[in-house]
Amino acid sequence: MVKRFKTYSVIMGLMMALLLSGCETEHRFIKKVAFKGDDGIAVTFAAPVDDGWAKDISNFIVSEKPDPDIMLDIKDTALNPDRTKLTISFKDSLNQNMPHILTIKRIISKGRPQGTATLTVKKLYFGYLLSILIGAMIIHNFVFTKYLGLCVFFGTSQKKSTAVGMGITFTFVIVFASLMSWFFYQFVLKPFRLDYLQIVVFIGMVSLSVQGADTILRKVNPALFKAFGVYLVLVIANCIILAVPLILADNEYNMVESFMLALGAGIGFLIALFLMSSVRERLELANVPVSYRGLPIAFIVAGLFALSFMGFSGMSIF
Amino acid sequence: MAETTKTNIQLFINGLLNENPIFRLALSMCPAVGISTTVMNGLLLGVAVIFVQVFSSCTIALIKDYIHPRIRIPTYTLTIATWVTVIDLVLSAYFPVAYKAMGIFVRLIVAFAIITMRLEVFASRNRVITSFWDGMGMGFGFLLGMVVLGAIRELMGMGTLLGYDILGFRPLLFFVLPAAGFFLIGFIMAIFNYVEIVYKRKTK
Numbered sequence: 001m002v003k004r005f006k007t008y009s010v011i012m013g014l015m016m017a018l019l020l021s022g023c024e025t026e027h028r029f030i031k032k033v034a035f036k037g038d039d040g041i042a043v044t045f046a047a048p049v050d051d052g053w054a055k056d057i058s059n060f061i062v063s064e065k066p067d068p069d070i071m072l073d074i075k076d077t078a079l080n081p082d083r084t085k086l087t088i089s090f091k092d093s094l095n096q097n098m099p100h101i102l103t104i105k106r107i108i109s110k111g112r113p114q115g116t117a118t119l120t121v122k123k124l125y126f127g128y129l130l131s132i133l134i135g136a137m138i139i140h141n142f143v144f145t146k147y148l149g150l151c152v153f154f155g156t157s158q159k160k161s162t163a164v165g166m167g168i169t170f171t172f173v174i175v176f177a178s179l180m181s182w183f184f185y186q187f188v189l190k191p192f193r194l195d196y197l198q199i200v201v202f203i204g205m206v207s208l209s210v211q212g213a214d215t216i217l218r219k220v221n222p223a224l225f226k227a228f229g230v231y232l233v234l235v236i237a238n239c240i241i242l243a244v245p246l247i248l249a250d251n252e253y254n255m256v257e258s259f260m261l262a263l264g265a266g267i268g269f270l271i272a273l274f275l276m277s278s279v280r281e282r283l284e285l286a287n288v289p290v291s292y293r294g295l296p297i298a299f300i301v302a303g304l305f306a307l308s309f310m311g312f313s314g315m316s317i318f
Numbered sequence: 319m320a321e322t323t324k325t326n327i328q329l330f331i332n333g334l335l336n337e338n339p340i341f342r343l344a345l346s347m348c349p350a351v352g353i354s355t356t357v358m359n360g361l362l363l364g365v366a367v368i369f370v371q372v373f374s375s376c377t378i379a380l381i382k383d384y385i386h387p388r389i390r391i392p393t394y395t396l397t398i399a400t401w402v403t404v405i406d407l408v409l410s411a412y413f414p415v416a417y418k419a420m421g422i423f424v425r426l427i428v429a430f431a432i433i434t435m436r437l438e439v440f441a442s443r444n445r446v447i448t449s450f451w452d453g454m455g456m457g458f459g460f461l462l463g464m465v466v467l468g469a470i471r472e473l474m475g476m477g478t479l480l481g482y483d484i485l486g487f488r489p490l491l492f493f494v495l496p497a498a499g500f501f502l503i504g505f506i507m508a509i510f511n512y513v514e515i516v517y518k519r520k521t522k
Contacts, residue, residue, distance in 0.1 A: 147352035147496055151431050154347075196407060199425050200399040207392055236395075237431045239348045246422055291512035296504040303500030310497065 027117035029107060034121065038093040039075075041102060041121055045109065048083035053108040055079075060088055061103040065120065068101060096123050129260050132253075136264025142240045143272040144302070144309040149240040153273065154298055156234065158284075163277035164270070169213075169231045171266025174241050177209035178262035181245035182255060195249075202245040210235055240265055275305060326451040330458070338459040338510075348430075349423045350467060351499035357480050360468030362416050363423060364461025366409060368454065370401045370427050375441040375453035377401075382442045394437045395428070402428040432456060467502055 029046050036042035041062065053059060054077055062072045073091040080087075094100065100121045107114040142148050156166040181202050189195055214232050217225040235241055244265050248258040279301050288297050354360045377397050378385075385393050406424050410417045417424065427433070436456055441449040472478055475493030477485035492498055 145496075147499070148348050148426070150347045150351065196403060199403050199406065199428055200396065203395055203399050203428055204392075207395060236391075237429065237434070239426045239429045242426055242429045243422055246425055289508075291508045291515060292504075293511075296508040296511065299500050299504030299507065303497050303504065306497035306500055307495075310495070 027115070027119065029109070029114045030104070030117050030119060033102060033119050035094065035096050035123060036087055039090045041088045041090075041094075041100070043086045043088070043102070043104070045084050045086070045107075047109050049079070049086070050108045050111070051079065051083070053106070054083070054086055057088075059105045059107075061105070062088070062090070063101055064095065065099040065101055072100075129256060132257055133260040133264040136261050137268040137271065138309075139312045139315050141268045141272060141309055141312075142243065142265050143269060144306045145313065146243070147306075148243050149238045149269060150302075152234050152238045153269075153276065154295060154302075156231070157273050157276040157298070158280050160274070160277045160281060162231075163273040165228050166231045166234065167266070167270030167273045169228045170235055170238065170241075170269055171263070173206075173209055173213055173232070173235050174244055174266045175259065175262045176213070177206045177241060178244050178248065178258055179255070180209060181205045182248060182253075182258045185245070185249050198246065198249055199242075202242055202249075205245070206236060206241050240269060272305070276302065326448065329448065329451045330455040338463060347503065348426065350463060350503060352496050353420055353423050354464050354467035354471060354499055355475070355494055355496070356472045356478075357465055357468040358416060359419055360464030361461070362409070362413065363420055364457070364464045366405050366424055367427060367430070367433075367460050368457030369405050370398060371433050371436065371457040371460075372450060372453040373401045374398050374433060374437060375449040376446055378437050378441040379444060379446040379449035385442070390438070390442065391434075394434055398433055398437075399428045432460070466506070467499065470502060471498060 030043060031046050032042075032044040034042055057074045057077055060074060060077070062074065063070055064072070072094070075089045075091045078087045078089070079085070088102075102119045102121050104117045104119070106116060136142070140146060143150065143153050152166070156162050184201055184205060185198070189197060189201060194201075210232050214225075214229065217229065217232075244262050248261055253261060276298075280298060283297060283301070292300075349363055353363055374394075374397050378394060402425065405427070409420075409424055436453065440452050444452070469479060471493045472480075473484065474489050475491055475495075475498070477483060477488050493502075
């Protein structure tokens with residue numbers, strides 16, 4: 001037990017170090033610098049800067065790291081009301097996959113010069129991955145924000161044990177099926193221009209995964225099969241399991257990003273099921289009007305959950 | 319269910335009321351919640367579902383004698399996937415704006431439980447014509463549900479119907495939120511339940 005705690009804390013420490021290292025910059029006055037949108041760079045200063053200095057675009061030089069001689073055209077700069085955040089907009093959109101070098105000359109804050117800063121702007125890949133994961137899990141939760149997988153959701157959310165079982169089975173199948181679909185998409189569909197066969201191929205992959213999981217589980221761990229086997233069949237009827245490959249094909253994610261998306265979708269489904277089952281167990285004992293018993297009240301509860309999950313919308317990490 | 323000889327019209331009405339997919343069978347609710355924000359969306363998705371349902375039912379009814387029982391589920395899935403691809407391409411070509419509004423849901427028709435279930439329960443055991451009418455009934459039941467939901471949400475949320483301004487103001491923007499879809503379906507299901515209870519009480 002203590003050993004596990006140690007490993008967890010080491011892993012967490014590493015993750016935090018990775019995350020935070022992207023937040024620091026090489027100049028003490030500049031707190032954060034990152035890409036913003038398609039064609040901008042956002043710089044956060046440690047204190048308010050002067051308007052006049054910020055408006056002079058000759059103070060900023062930006063170039064891509066591999067080509068330091070080519071200076072990108074800056075359209076204009078915009079300062080936020082409390083003058084700590086500056087957004088530099090460019091005439092053309094930036095290639096965010098390349099690290100960019102941003103030189104900020106003679107920073108003047110409150111009349112006092114703060115020096116010249118040379119910073120590297122790059123997308124924090126780990127943060128991007130994490131944002132896909134948490135996005136799929138909570139911000140764009142597939143049940144409450146995207147309204148997919150509802151049939152199975154309402155069917156299995158009556159007891160906590162069934163709900164958790166369904167959630168776990170589903171997570172495993174969706175990760176496996178998405179990865180297989182990704183391989184098929186990248187190496188078979190795209191090269192041969194068979195994109196329109198997406199639907200057929202993906203649902204085929206899903207059925208294969210479910211069938212495979214069924215057989216493997218039966219042989220390898222019959223006890224586990226007894227517990228979770230029944231949910232495997234329900235996985236196919238779930239809209240989410242088809243939605244995840246479609247999304248990763250549309251967005252052209254690479255393998256790690258698809259893995260994150262699938263994992264987030266599965267865990268989000270598990271969270272949603274768990275929350276819903278906890279409420280429904282209580283509802284069984286409550287005094288519900290006769291016409292509302294069963295599904296209608298479950299829908300209304302789901303509506304309340306959906307409203308509360310809306311609070312997460314618009315949240316963006318990194 | 320295959321034993322009773324219902325007339326075709328009865329099958330149709332069955333799909334509309336008795337076994338309405340959204341409100342009574344509680345299947346394929348994903349789009350009902352997410353897409354029924356306007357009548358136009360509901361209409362288009364309903365038409366897509368009718369198309370897929372009818373054609374899949376007829377196809378399976380045609381080839382039902384040649385399907386080995388062990389591979390029937392993959393066969394159903396393949397048939398549905400093919401028809402969904404067809405309607406997906408057609409919609410994206412002829413109605414691009416509406417197609418974008420529906421997002422991913424047109425392609426997800428293949429995962430709708432209602433269609434597979436209908437094939438398994440009905441089309442694999444009946445003739446083509448009966449399957450056709452059953453498919454139409456289910457599809458129209460779905461369409462009816464979507465249109466009713468869409469009408470309520472659009473009217474109450476935006477004050478318009480099919481784009482025409484009826485009320486002139488927006489009563490409760492809340493209805494446009496997808497969360498309201500959950501609430502509305504819950505209420506309408508409760509109404510269906512209530513009607514059934516009263517009906518049972520009266521015929522006792």
